[in-house]
Amino acid sequence: MRVLSAAAILAFGILMVTAFLDLPPRGDRQSPAALHVSPYYVRNAERDMETPNVVTAVLADYRGYDTLGETTVIFTAGLACLLVLYRRKNAPENR
């Protein structure tokens, strides 16, 4: 079992590193994202939603659905924490 999980972690790690090597370098102005969506956001955020802070505009409006997911994740993770930490009143004392 231990060998199996080690192998799974190793395989996943190799997969992640391989995927990471294919990413465009940081600050690359020719990367696909910098050519299409980023200029659109920078040019139109102020006009579209009267919000000078482009980060807020992207986070809350252009990518609002994503942020709804993030908020749900935070709340769900909190609920999971509560369930893990919850101690039943009548449970036998186990330490």
Next chain:
Amino acid sequence: MLQRTDSVIIAVMARALVPLIQLYALYVHFHGHSSPGGGFQGGALLAASVLLYRISMGPETARSQFPRGWGVRMGAAGTLIFAATGAACLAGGGAFLDYARLPGLSEDPAALRSLGITLIETGVLFAVMGTMIAIFDRIIASEPA
């Protein structure tokens, strides 16, 4: 269980800091349109102020400020505010979370989008604040007395 602190310094400093932190949290939240900040940061600051009060003032006083059990409800309410804003846009004839179609408030799409951002950021604020406080309260409650 947490005890009320015996130290005068801690008690006075906490009493002085809590309202300042909360005021700054509101500033960070509502100024998120034009400076770094927003619901996540404001919510974390508000939760920090409540936790500081809980740590320094002991359970009874702290509960009068923010009762136990409200954290989860506040988190759920925040997530609901976010989703309800999206649903209101549906009701106004737009797509989900298309704030320009928020019903009945204004005609200017840009102003409506700005308002929609404030609404959902408020939802995020409540969700973050409530969840952090709920986790803290549960950790404290599960500690042996």
